[in-house]
Amino acid sequence: MKIGIDRLGLYSPHYYVDLKELAEARGVDPNKFIIGIGQSEQAVAPSSEDVVTMGANAASEFIDDVDISKIGLVVLGTETGIDASKSGAVIIQRLLGLPAWLRTYEIKQACYGGTAGLMMARDYVAAHPDRTALVIAADIARYGLNSGGEVTQGAGAVAMLISTDPAIMTINDDSVVMSRDIMDFWRPVYTDLALAKGKYSTEQYIQFFADVWARYREQTGATLDDFKAVNFHLPYTKMGLKALRTALPEVSAAKQQALLAAYQQSTIYSRRIGNIYTGSLYLGLLSLLENDADVQAGDRLGMFSYGSGAVGEFFSGVLQEGFERFLQANTHRQYLDDRQRLSVAEYEQVFNNKVPYAADDYQSDPRYFSGRFILTGVQAQERQYQENK
Template sequence: MMQIGIDKMGLFTPNTYLDLVMLANARGVDPDKFTIGIGQDQMAIAPLSQDSVTMGVNAALDLLDGENRDNISLLVLGTESGIDQSKAGALYIQRLLGLQNARAFEIKEACYGATAGLMTAYDYVTAHPDQKALVIGSDIARYGLETPGEVTQGAGAVAMLVSAQPRLMVLEPQTTVHSADVQDFWRPNYSKEAFARGKYSTEQYIDFFQKTWADYRNTTDRTIADFKALCFHLPYTKMGLKALRTILPEATEAQQADLLARYQESTLYSRQIGNIYTGSLYLGLMSLLEQSQQLQAGDRIGLFSYGSGAISEFFTAILQPNFETQLAAQKHADLLAKRQQLTMAEYETQFQTELPEDGSAFEIDLTVDPSPVVLTRMKEHERIYEVLTQAVKP
């Protein structure tokens, strides 16, 4: 029987971050409100040289070899940090990765975009089992200085290679979806920062989870006992925990302890990177897979995706034999460890520095960015990207 799923995953986050205890002290807030109440320790801060295109490329680099590059015929970018109202960021990514003749497009639906891409890739590879798909979730979360949402900012990208007979995890075909026109989070074209009704959005998130979970149980006859772990979209790490706690009474005490332990493992990367919108669920999944010592082949993992506005989907995956060989825990640990901590002054300056919007020429300072692929300058309304490493072979 042909199976479709995720063969490999890649991660990227910018080279600079802000410590949230420092942010709390600067804003006159008890640090425990951020580190315990919100569940965040650090947040990645993107320099001008990184955007949804460059971060997506940098996340995908490790997934490509000669065979993969030749067989990828679908490339989907999920993002709500798009760089153009018309041209898809996926087309820049395709060129920078040296891919040829792939269907390449961009999906927008808040934080659900990468999941929409993953489901599209599942269907595509099912119809074309000799081909592969590359799905990327890449975003910069911005809420503005000294706003309630400031602590839930972040930046990064996750890339997923979808194939037949995947070596990492098989996606099961049963999924449940709930969607409705909800005004919990949005960003009008005229605004660089998002608007959010935080408490209301959390309520919708939990309600949508409960609906998709109930539908899943009813349509599959599975119970919470069938799951080794549950992963959630994580705009901040306490949000998923609030949803998980609503169904924990369905499990035995021992199962509850295991699910809570796996949940904490899934939050370790998010605590250091912050909110990456479309990639947040998959950042949590990668954290679980690379940090847990309790997973084994055959384990079922549940995944809850939520995009404000709002749409949610609950779906599942089964870990494959020797799935550990598809992971890169040490590389990702090094990526996080080598980042540079910003001072408050540096953070605020970097946050407020913007690219020109009048078409004028602009050169970007690359001294703080050692990334393989960067945005180098603006020229006549065009973004100029460069590959600074031989890791990418056009």
């Protein structure tokens, strides 16, 4: 039985800051951001957008085209949830008009949450072949203005419908996963700003890849020659490249160049949107499929997922016949091109205008309302969501 990704949806805020302008405002050589880190633009989420609205907006790209009566599971993978008790998944269920007869819950394990949701959904569909599962990976990466991590912020969501006989990509039952308790990145409950040991986290990311890739090779007998491309979790676009380069000596020079070319195609959307934590790996997958004309049905793709703290997993998928018909490349490119560029001053104002960590009522700024679903504010400690008319 084939199980995998039947639909893919993408959403990122309508606003962005140009990283060349940000670098200049911070007194940094722009090449450090654009070449060294590999980012050129960064999505900026106004306070009217959170993981619930972005997740629902991503799923709305395909939800009207599928049989929602078959959905038996809705999972939200996020590390920027909006409540310490109630899951954002159940709110997304309401916004999308999904049936009541299904499971909804939220998963947290840093950037690994989207993959955790995908694997749970795969197991659910394996046990219930007549049902489907909606997996949403949504996050807003915040490190603080003029901080070391500011260049690796971002916001967005990727939604995936998991089913038998999927239209886009099967997920093979070949995962190798490893967990280890480390402190490379975390966010205490009293703040919306993440803490990170940048150099140490990068070292751990690379080591986790090396460890799971070596075990994957041992267990499956596969080599890089068996893959058309390898997709990576992308906190910034140069991060995955550092890991990929550790494995490239295994193959010929020609294969190395092919994998590097595919890698560049997988980073196009991330370079313009930035870090979306749980959704970053799947943003890379979508970028590869919508920008690389060389990928075709039958190609095997590698997938490396990493979540600080830490969990690393390597698995593979196979592209299905006609997968191109279920992508929205032109729509996504046009959307990114049509976004509104904020000046650095405007970006800082939007960044600081946030839903408070307090019991206060709050009103989102209607000037920044965008997307099908929005957060209009907070009343009596209840978030107010509605469709954007």
